[in-house]
Amino acid sequence: MLKDLFVKSKKKKYATIPSDAAKQDVPEGIMTKCPNCKKIMYTKELQKNLKVCLHCDFHHKxxxxxxxxxxxxxxxxxxxxxxxxxxxxxxxxxxxxxxxxxxxxxxxxxxxxxxxxxxxxxxxxxxxxxxxxxxxxxxxxxxxxxxxxxxxxxxxxxxxxxxxxxxxxxxxxxxxxxxxxxxxxxxxxxxxxxxxxxxxxxxxxxxxxxxxxxxxxxxxxxxxxxxxxxxxxxxxxxxxxxxxxxxxxxxxxxxxxxxxxxxxxxxxxxxxxxxxxxxxxxxxxxxxx
Missing domain, CATH: 3.90.226.10 (2-enoyl-CoA Hydratase; Chain A, domain 1)
Structure with missing residues (x-):
């Protein structure tokens, strides 16, 4: 199951959160900002990707x-x-x-x-x-x-x-x-x-x-x-x-x-x-x- 997850995580295209949307008030924890590439993504998608950034492959703790x-x-x-x-x-x-x-x-x-x-x-x-x-x-x-x-x-x-x-x-x-x-x-x-x-x-x-x-x-x-x-x-x-x-x-x-x-x-x-x-x-x- 995890092997399939790894394969999918490399091929699936993830949406980037627009910068104006990022400025809006949203519940805490829904989105995560990568400290490396500074891009914002949905936390759930990051977690599904084993907390590896969807854009730059930065490994979150x-x-x-x-x-x-x-x-x-x-x-x-x-x-x-x-x-x-x-x-x-x-x-x-x-x-x-x-x-x-x-x-x-x-x-x-x-x-x-x-x-x-x-x-x-x-x-x-x-x-x-x-x-x-x-x-x-x-x-x-x-x-x-x-x-x-x-x-x-x-x-x-x-x-x-x-x-x-x-x-x-x-x-x-x-x-x-x-x-x-x-x-x-x-x-x-x-x-x-x-x-x-x-x-x-x-x-x-x-x-x-x-x-x-x-x-x-x-x-x-x-x-x-x-x-x-x-x-x-x-x-x-x-x-x-x-x-x-x-x-x-x-x-x-x-x-x-x-x-x-x-x-x-x-x-x-x-x-x-x-x-x-x-x-x-x-x-x-x-x-x-």
Missing amino acids: MNAFERLDSFFDEGTFEELDADLISENPLDFPDYIEKLEKDREKTNINEAVVTGAGKVDGFEAVTAIMDSRFRMGSMGSVVGEKITRAIEEADRRNCPFIIFTASGGARMQEGVLSLMQMAKTSVALKRFSDNGGLFISIMTHPTTGGVSASFASLGDYNFAEPGALIGFAGRRIIEQTIREDLPEDFQTAEFLLKHGQLDDVISRLDLKEKISNILEIHQWDGELTW
Whole structure:
């Protein structure tokens, strides 16, 4: 069904909202303005096109639930560890209150949703980061949930697929947050030693400690078009090396050109391409990565 949607979305002609109509009062949420090409389109049409701009292919941000619906076979996803929540180990001021506000706003308990489902019939365990929750920052619970998901994939003898979107380590948890880089990386090494297949899909933005750890350790490292991927910020790097950086620096396309990614894949083609990879790693019904 999703494959048909992808085909139709490329061929169907969508109407552009006239500029004078855009100025009229309309109920909030009916139309969306693309931040890249500045054109206005009906929100429902944008959502049907997996939130890829109908005019310039700009990839709008997706939340965890939208990714689940677009990527996994309908009715197959089972969430794991949904009840894990962060505490305040450093007694950081107002941290708990901010977490509670994000839970109410996003309807998730942390910046990552983990679970198991099927992609075109192939079983996989996943972790999907959501930048709406504390900018997708990596705290103790995020690291723990990702580690548990990796270990679950190992138990099931199935692939692990992650969608990253993060501002980096969570400052309110200090060194406990930074420790998640090592914990998740060790879990992935054990998974790899046992023959596990890890596919990393980096979305906008993937930065800081996340980009420097599990996001970059995939057997396949992919990214969505235009995604910002990097460790330190552009301004900090320019001040440090005292040089101007290229305009496309730290974009998915820049990283692909310099050999840090295996491919940049449109969201409209992603499920089909990942499904093909999962099929390649099958032999007589047995997993063989």
